[in-house]
Amino acid sequence: MEKPLFTLDKEEFRKEVVHHLRTTLGTSEIKASKQAWWMATCVTINHMLFERLTSTQQTHLKKDTRAVHYFSAEFLMGRLTANNLHNLGLYKVCEEALKDLDLDLADLCEEEPDMALGNGGLGRLAACFIDSLATLGYPALGYGLHYEHGLFRQEIRDGRQVERPDSWREYGNPWEICRPESVQDIPLYGYVETVFGDDCKVRKVWRPGRVIKGVPWDIPIVGFGAQTVNILRLWESRASDFFDWDVFNHGGYVDSQKEKAEAETISKVLYPNDETEAGKELRLIQQYFFCACSLKDIMRRYKRTHTDFKAFAPQIAIQLNDTHPTVAIPELMRELIDEEGLEWQEAWDICTKVFSYTNHTLLPEALETWPVYLFERVLPRHLEIIYEINARFLKNEVDAKWPGNNDIKRKLSIIDEGNPRRVRMANLCVITSHKVNGVAEIHSKLVKEDLFPEFNELWPDKFCNVTNGVTPRRWLLSCNQELADLFTETVGTAWPLNLDALRAVNKFADDPAFQKKFMDIKQHNKQKLVKVIKAETGIDVSAEAIFDIQIKRLHEYKRQQLNLLHIMVLYRRLLLNPDYDMHPRVFIFGSKAAPGYRVAKDIIYAINKVGERINNDPRIKDKLKVVFMPNYRVSLAEKLIPAADVSEQISTAGYEASGTGNMKLAMNGAITIGTLDGANIEIAEEVGEDNCVIFGLTVEQVKELKARGYNPWDYYYANPEIKAALDWLDTDYFTPGHPGELQSIKKALLDYGDTYLTLADFAAYDEAHKRVDSLYRDKARWAKMAIINAASVGKFNSDRSIEDYIRQIWHLEKCDIA
Ligand code: T68
Missing domain, CATH: 3.40.50.2000 (Glycogen Phosphorylase B;)
Known part of the structure; x- marks a missing residue:
């Protein structure tokens, strides 16, 4: 699909790599390590890239x-290796050149930290x-x-x-x-x-x-x-x-x-x-x-x-x-x-x-x-x-608008007069900036209404929204090349720049032949991930199962604990009824916790311990697996996302400003199970409510419930499955010989008030998962949904976000480079 922009063909590319291996890396073909070959490849890429860098800088200066x-x-x-090659239009040339040297480009890319x-x-x-x-x-x-x-x-x-x-x-x-x-x-x-x-x-x-x-x-x-x-x-x-x-x-x-x-x-x-x-x-x-x-x-x-x-x-x-x-x-x-x-x-x-x-x-x-x-x-x-x-702000702006109102002054002041006195950086930003933006529609609305209502009254034109986006070059073209090729075959080569062009794929969403091609690619990506999971964790999973993925930083508001609680409930159902009807499911997590965030680290521990018990329990016949992928990072995301069937976006409504993993997963044909929070709302609008699984309390309902006085114990006593799962955490069932090691999770959800309403949303989340299960069993229906997701998220191209910034905030002009 790519045509090389630069004159190097595969022969020349190969020669350049060998040349740099010898002259820049100081080694030879016979003894070069993979790392040296990767470096020599990068030097070759740089050779072309620096020329464009210099002409860009000269043009910007001149103009x-x-x-x-x-x-x-x-x-x-x-x-950056694969990314730079794709952007230079040289990925396939490089791949072929290296093949002639008996080297695999994807394999060399693994050398890059x-x-x-x-x-x-x-x-x-x-x-x-x-x-x-x-x-x-x-x-x-x-x-x-x-x-x-x-x-x-x-x-x-x-x-x-x-x-x-x-x-x-x-x-x-x-x-x-x-x-x-x-x-x-x-x-x-x-x-x-x-x-x-x-x-x-x-x-x-x-x-x-x-x-x-x-x-x-x-x-x-x-x-x-x-x-x-x-x-x-x-x-x-x-x-x-x-x-x-x-x-x-x-x-x-x-x-x-x-x-x-x-x-x-x-x-x-x-x-x-x-x-x-x-x-x-x-x-x-x-x-x-x-x-x-x-x-x-x-x-x-x-x-x-x-x-x-x-x-x-x-x-x-x-x-x-x-x-x-x-x-x-x-x-x-x-x-x-x-x-x-x-x-x-x-x-x-x-x-x-x-x-x-x-x-x-x-x-x-x-x-x-x-x-x-x-x-x-x-x-x-x-x-x-x-x-x-x-001083100038309080006098010229606040006092002019709210004369003598010291409460408002105290609230808007850059200095918090507590003990110790503190400088409020957000207030300084809002007072100075000509534009303040949130990162998804709902978030920008809450920035105005809940976070900075008085500033919004003072300067209503200051506040705006720019919904986040992600680059389809990395998050589709580069990480999911088979799907990228299928899209290019179907709609032509324009889509990496104009992601909306993929809408044209929607007309094939019902076409069995296209569905097969699409789902074969998903299956192949899953098979590749099966190997990575085995290599990284030793866990065997089947690519026939539903791959249900939650990848993001660990935080209570993102509610990995809700996912875990549901896994425990499923496990219990399977133990009580070995014929419990569900399609096999692999729950995959990837997440780092801040080193000082105790509960977050306890949640990681609990996921691993519950997983260990489930993965080694022959009674449930591999219907349920739990995988925690260590060291979640961009390059791991690039392997997980193309293999996802289900995308977990389950934050408490009102807490996730936008989310961007939600966009990447949908772009690669995963079905979102999500709350009406952040950009999930806009994703649901784009793909249609029939093509994602929305559940749980809305922002308004969260506010109402909190105002009424939320008591997690009500849900604990009312729902025997929640009670049984939480009580399990007191035992040593998942931590043999160490009862109570997982208690902090239960404490956070009951004793400390369940700040993020996990128990309140549990029943709806469980129902949503039942919907996922039944949708998946209808192969044609699922394929259609997956295709519509991948084809309908053009809005979440970061190019669109940038054009929004340009139009509302930066007012820049494009510059042609000589
Ligand atoms: C995230 N914030 C939002 N903060 O949580 C997410 N680092 O909803 C949004 O999609 C994303 O920003 C992009 O807008 C963060 O990632 C940080 O990583 C952070 C916060 C404090 C200090 C350092």
Whole structure:
């Protein structure tokens, strides 16, 4: 389906790979490891990619284009080899070339460590967005942190999660380019001095206590079709050149090493998100470090073609991916006022035009705040600026609209006057940004109505929605090549760019021949997964069973415990009645828990222990299996998603901002069993309610039930199956010799009030699964549903999300590359 965009044919490609194996890798065909062959392949790819990178950068400079700068503490890139080959149109050429060398491309791709510089949905969204920006030909830069260790590698030992360090670049990474010419110095700590200038004006001067060096690493981002190659620029911290050589020379080797180690700590590790803000000084410094580096970089580039700041806002858009980069706001104010000499109002006008903010959560405990005393110590000048922004806002906006209303003032203030006083980052974002968006229709509505109702009253035009999306290049074309080929055969080659073109597949949804082709591919993907499951867990599963998959970070609101409770109930039914009528089912989980989140880790343990018992129980004749896949990550998702029959999207309504796994699974023909939450609602609209299985309380019903006073014990006593399953957790049935090891799950669901209404939704969830079971038995019906799902989710292409951002927020123009 692909035609190579570049002139290399398979012969030339093969020669290039061998050439790089010898000259770049310094080895030979006879003794080269797989890793060396993979590296040589990457160098060959880079050869073509760098040309496009250079022409993109030259064109952007020459045309002096407006660009968006996507500030994100996380970019979950995964692997890049197959992705880059597909986007360059060279996948099949490379595959053939390697075949002639007796090498298998897919096998070599397994050599690449995932770039896991993110926790989950938020980080992966950033990765999909920069793919789409390049694909659509928009000038854009991703800015983030060059973590030495990405999200921890998860091992499962005796059922429990153990965190091991991730070392994605231990042996070098072929995709990153160090740019020493663009290094930045970043001040920290110290104090603020007030000085009187010759013009009698008061100036503030920050006298920092330390300076850290920021070293940029660029990852080229190849758009599909490879016209535009943008960059993702990630900052690494090092000891600055002010590094104390005197100390070093006078024998203070250890002291000087300490300073070096401290500086390097800043970009050492990604914080695992536990949806609550750990009050860590280092995390604040990380945020400031990458924002300050990025702003200086933007400023440097801007000044190449401008001598004043009139064109700054027209040229520069900065998107804040959640509140993590909020400190960029006072930093830009500081740069413009203290360093560039602008007046407050001029600087503020620029900031309010430049910044916009995406909210990804409504959970109150996940809204970032920082103690004022910490700000004062680390960023004294920024705190002053925040106070000034706040004072002006409260006086000019709040007092003007609600004169004398101190309750509203207290609520909207950037400073929470509790003990200790704290800086509310979301308030600072909303006050400054010209646009604030949620990530799915329902979420954006709740952002306006429940999270920021007063801000919405003040500035109704500020709030908007951009429903998330995912790149179909990675999440269909690359991860499910057989299905991609079938689609290309059926509707032509346009769909990876225009996913709506797949709607044309719908007319074959009833066609038995097409159904067979479609389901044969699903079956083949399942067979491949069976092998991966065996290799990773030792568990035997049958590809004839329904593959029911829940893959996402572990959190109580995502309700993996609801899935587990239902599995236990099914198991019990099978024990009580060996003829219990159900199609064999494999429940597959993939999930990491934040290391400090106790209940989440207990849920992982419970899934593994319950699974162990079920998988080894001959009485149920393999009708039920439970698989927990260790170390869930992007590259594992690429294997799981194409093999899924059922997609579990079962969050308590109102808690999942959007979800993006739901989109990827539907795109690959899985049927959603889901609540009316986040983007599930829009998926159901697109595929039709007949083609997904919706259950459970709605947002409104959740609110009502909570207002009425929810008591999980009512459900426990009223439903004997719930009671029996929960009581089972008190015994040692699943943990022989260790009764009560799984009790914390029961406690959370009863004693601690079941915050996420698991028991309230249980009966509906059970009914929904019965519907899934009966639908699956009707082969033609199921095939039709699966086809309609894959063919109807064009809306969830991240290209559409990007066009929505462009139209509502960024107002960029496409740029043709010479
Ligand atoms: C997710 N948020 C939302 N947060 O939960 C999900 N990291 O509904 C949505 O689809 C997705 O964002 C994209 O919009 C996250 O993934 C984080 O990972 C996080 C939170 C705090 C700190 C660090």
